[in-house]
Amino acid sequence: MTAKQLVTPVFVALTELGAAQARSLKEKLGRGIIHGRRGRVAEEAADLLFDHAVEHIRDLFQAGEAIVGLCAAGVMTRAVAPLLADKMDEPPVLVMAEDGSAVVPLLGGHHGANELARELAALLDSVAAITTASDTRYGVALDEPPAGWKLGNPQHYKAFMAEVLAGASIRLDGQADWVSQSDLPLAADGALTLTVTEAPREGSEKELVLHPATLTLGVGCERNAPAEVLESLVLETLAANSLSPKSLAGVYSIDLKSDETAVQALARTLDVPARFYTAGELAEQGPRLKNPSDVVMAEVGCPGVSEGAALAAGGPDCELIVEKHKNAKATCAVARRAESLDGNSVGVARGRLVVVGLGPGDKSWRAPEVDQLVRGVTDLVGYHLYLDLLGPIGEGKERHGYELGEEEMRVRIALNLAAEGRSVALVCSGDPGIYAMAALTFELLDRGNRPDWNRVDIQVVPGISALQGASARIGAPLGHDFCTISLSDLLTPWEAIEKRLNAAAQGDFVVAFYNPVSRRRTEQLTKAVEILLQHRPGDTPVMLGRNLGREGETMTVVRLDELKSEMVDMLTVVLVGSSTSRRVAKSDGSCWVYTPRGYEKKAHLYADMDADKVAGGQS
Known part of the structure; x- marks a missing residue:
């Protein structure tokens, strides 16, 4: 039996006093994230600012976050009340007085709220106002038993x-x-x-x-076996032996099967972890097997998968109580141990790699899914600055920081860690699929053809790209067809870049330039401007977005024939309008820029239709 996993709270502060209390508690707990009401809480006092309290609390609740509101209980109650449905699915929701005099778990008492309330109250030397009857009277919650x-x-x-x-x-x-x-x-x-x-x-x-959870289930199956084939075998075997699926600690197999859809689906159905062992670890169980197989030994390097995995997970003192059962495509076996087992404490999980984008820089531009996934990983890999930009959600993770230019090393390290069964976030700026690490990840998978890498569960999470950020800041220059071109010839020959520049110019695309210049590379932007000027007027608007979403952000609009390399650096994204892009003057002397899609023609059509209606006596 193991202790329950600690809940990481999101402190929701509506005032400076509440934010100060949240900072103190976060420091003492060693975990937590502070969300502050914009305009009432200083930006430096919170990890994230929000505008509307009720809407923000509802978003957190629906995302399953543990919420600690430093506010009146009524605010929290009105926020979550319309969302209440199933008691079993409610995340922890607590309120506490700003002065720390009381902590009240409102919802999710048996999902961590009561335990968190006691923890906070102990730090504050105050009262945890727990109202759950079984907790207060008997010290246990039978509907939320311990792990195992x-x-x-x-x-x-x-x-x-x-x-x-x-x-x-x-x-x-x-x-x-x-x-x-x-x-x-x-x-x-x-x-x-x-x-x-x-x-x-x-x-x-x-x-x-x-x-x-005293039973360990070992399974094996053919590659790409249907999930229902393995599931039916397991459920029928358990039923035939009067064993409840709810007494299973986990589903266990050889690591070659860690990416097997049927095995992962079975674990989800049974609501237990799926964990794996190497062939060498399973081979050590050989003397204990009831049905060793020379065929299996020759094929995967151990004399049996299902019996070996059940015994390995159960430990040296367990007993094989259900020998290998099989159907046409799968096998299973069950071992029993004397004490309950936390199924995650043995074997190795399938490795996971999430490739995430931080957006241009400001944390408010970061997708909520990124925060949610990063909180659940064990390791962070990326350029040092990008890891720093994660802020509080990166705390408590093992960091693997690298310099610019070490992109391939970053991806290899991330894949290696995930192949060991760890949960890893590969952190990029902008969108990870746009001039970032996602493409390199799949390139290395393709080039390497390593079975351990191929078994990793990979997920790419989108982010706001620099070109989107720049476009939004200045108006809507990407309102019609556009393309992106990197001017760096470190990985792409200049001849290929020049060919793409000519095609973009001839096609009259709005063009977003990435990597426009560097300290040693300034002539490429000049050549790009020369090519574009052959196909669009000199007064074409060019938008220069520097430090987007970060301190010192600037947005400048110049003419295409005025654009010089010295106006740009590696922190700048360059958007060059098409021949149809237009400026709209603002009262402060600056301008908006947009690229029309042709609605003007529709406007004329609607005007003609209205005129016809008037002529026909319609109003």
Whole structure:
């Protein structure tokens, strides 16, 4: 049995006093993120600013975040009330007084809110106003048992506990130390029963069923076997041996199967982790196997997968209670251990790599999905500056920072870490698929053809690119067809770049230039301007966005025939308008820039239609 995972709270502060209290608690806890109300909380006092409290709290709730509101309980209640549906799916929601005098868990008491409330109250030397009856009276929550245990019939919990609170005693049928050591009214002749069993049992309002995770399930299957083939084999085998799926600690197999859809789908169906072992680790279980196979040994390097994985996960003292069962495409076996097991504590998970983009720089431009995924990883890989820009969500992770120019090393390190079973975020600026690390990740997969890399679960998360940021700041220059061209010839021959420049110029595309200049490379932008001027007027607007989304941001508009290399550096994105791009003057002397799509023609058409209606006597 292991301790429950610590909840990472999002402190929602509506005032400076609340933000100060949140900073203090975050420091003492060693974890947490501070969201502050814009205009009431200083930017430097929060990790993120929001405009509308109720909307922001609802967004956090729907994202499943643990919320600690430093505000009145009424604010939090009104915010989440319309979203309440299933008690079992509610994330922790707490409110606390700004002076720290009280902490109240409102929702998700058995999903971490009560535990977090006690933790915060201890730091504040104040009161955790826990109202969950079973917690306050008995010190346990049977509907949220410790790791390594599951409640078999949660639908009966409410009625069962109502009788307990009314004075009924409980007979414990089986062994569960965490129950025996609680303050529950246990008695040999109790009117209610707590049954501890590995067997399937329906239970009732008079009987709660607790399943200890004492069973380890080993599986194997053919490559790309249908998920239902493995699932039906496992469920039929468990049923035939009177074993409940809720007593499984996890699904275990050889690492060659870590990316097998059927294995991962089975773990999701059973709501247990999927963990894996090398062939060498499974080979060590050879003397304990009931059905060793020379064929399997020759094929994967161990004498048996399903029996070996069940035994490896169960540990040296476990017993193989269900020998290898098989159908045409899959095998399974079950081992039993004396004590419950946290299924994540043995074997190795399938490695995961998320390639994320931070946007141009400002954290408010970062996709919420990026924050959510980065919080769940173990390792961060990227350019030092990009890792720094993650701010608080990067805290507590192992950092692997590299310099500019070490892009391939970054990706290799990220893939190697993920191949070891770690959860890794490869951090880029902008959008990871636009001149960033996503393409290189798949290029190395393609070039390397390494089985361990190919088994990694890879996800690319979009971000706001620099060209989108620049376009938004200045208006809508990307309102019609556009293209992007990198002027760096370090990886692409200049002849190829020049060919693309001519095509873009002839096609009258709006052009976004990436890597326009560097300290040693200034002539490429000059040549690009010369090519564009052959096909569009000299007064074509050129937009220079520097330090977008960061301190010192500037947005400048010049004529194409005025553009010089010295106006630009590597922190600048250059947008060159098409022949149809237009300036719109602003009252402060600056301008907007947009590229029309042709709505003017439609406007004439609508005007003609209106004129026809008037002529026909319609209004």
